[in-house]
Amino acid sequence: MTIIKTPNVPNPEKFTDPKAAVARLEELYEQATKFLCDSFANALEAGAPPERYRAYYPEIRIKTSSYGQVDSRLSFGHVSEPGTHATTVTRPDLFRSYLTQQIALLIKNHGQPVTISASETPIPVHFAVTSNPNLVVPHQGAAGFTLRDVFDVPDLTTTNDDIVNGVYDHEDEDGPLSLFTAQRVDYSLARLAHYTATDPSHFQNHVLFTNYQFYVSEFENYAREQLANPESGYTSFVSTGNVQITAPDEVLEQPLKLPQMPTYHLKRADGSGITLVNIGVGPSNAKTATDHIAVLRPHAWLMVGHCAGLRNTQALGDFVLAHAYLREDKVLDDDLPVWVPIPPLAEVQVALERAVAEVTELDGYELKRIMRTGTVASVDNRNWELRDQSGPVQRLSQSRAIALDMESATIAANGYRFRVPYGTLLCVSDKPLHGELKLPGMASDFYTTQVSRHLAIGIRAMEHLRGMPLERLHSRKLRSFDETAFL
Secondary structure, three states, rough: OEEOOOOOOOOOOOOHHHHHHHHHHHHHHHHHHHHHHHHHHHHHHHHHOEEEEEOOOEEEEEOOOOOOOOOOOOOOOOOOOOEEEEEEEEOOOOHHHHHHHHHHHHHHHHHOEEEEEEEEEEOOOHHHHHHHOOOOOOOOOOOOOOOOHHHOOOOOOOOOOOOOOOOOOOOOOOOOOOOOOHHHHHHHHHHHHHOOOOOHOOOOOOOEEEEOOHHHHHHHHHHHHHOOOOOOEEEEEEOOEEEEEHHHHHOOOOOOOOOOOOOEEEOOOOOEEEEEEOOOHHHHHHHHHHHHHHHHHOEEEOOEEEEEEEEOOOOOOOOOEEEEEEOOOOOOOOOOOOOOOOOHHHHHHHHHHHHHHHHHHOOOHHHHHEEEEEEEEEEEOHHHHOOOOHHHHHHHHHHEEEEEOHHHHHHHHHHHHOOOOEEEEEEEEEEEEHOOOHHHHHHHHHHHHHHHHHHHHHHHHHHHHHHHHHHHOOOOHHHHOOOOOOO
């Protein structure tokens, strides 16, 4: 019989102080990961040990016997029904502010303490060693012993989107407090570091997605302007490879090789800054990025990219504010069926329209000269123009679509799925149905004149959303019947 060694942990304890509760979560997590890191380092040096090593994620648990008097305007901060609800937690240091806020609401709305303890979910050694830069889990067979015989490895039964997708069956178990289990969060934190080449700790609460690298240089220019202004509230700019500057004239060294999704962060001390992610072209990249950024619980994400204008009255450089989405991207069909409507969020729509008006200095009826609101179609075929036009064009016409791209519907649909406020403002860069294809000369002129203004609008919209109370921004439209308490 194999002996299982575990760290000695404090007994479960009830807390009415959210900061003390989070401090205990950090204590438990640090103790568990240090135990695993030390044990793993010893095993690599001394060879296969005779015993097994295991440590557990910390856990938050609350038990309620009534529905409580909860403000019906709130979309989060309370459980949907009496009973016991729990969630495992990882990286409480990274999520300190978020956890403190969510636990405080839970205690306030239900008048009950939360219990903090070690859970029954083991921490995979792969995720534990990420906190130690001197340790790396070797590939299969390179460790000199079978890894899973000694340490726990990632388990797909606790690394999935069942809660988010509304298919989690907890009839005989505790109800979930959070949309994501600790293992699911750890999985995405590792993927984020890989795909973006920046540490998850740099991500800000407001995320802009674009599908062109041209926006990056403009974002850096804006960042340097803000760092030159001590009243801006921005503290640093982080580029790919975790290169960070805090002054406008500092040199920003670029890596020799860019990652799949280059990411840049204009930071504020409280995390309310702006992150820009160049997801490149295609719905698969859009899904990958949002699948993983969602675990950071951003307050909003917006798509600011280029699109094909579908109306003859549109001109290159015009803006499209998506009010609905024709989803022909296919990448989310298994997680979010196409019959599920993706509603526009009033708070985001107003912020975007207001930003366009402020940057262009047009308003009211005059704004219609350069911006249209309507349906955006997203497809999975970049060369859709080369196919038989009778089918695609007929569907586009029937949907009343005014623009077409490859990412917007995916980002909006995943925002809906992950309960992250979303929006889309695109810029018309070609009109393939009307003979204006995206050719090199046209593209260069277009990029020179329009990218700066478009990015400025996206940033301005985020600034408006930043000034909005969370309980107003996080719409009840995004919450289901049986919803988790945590945002």
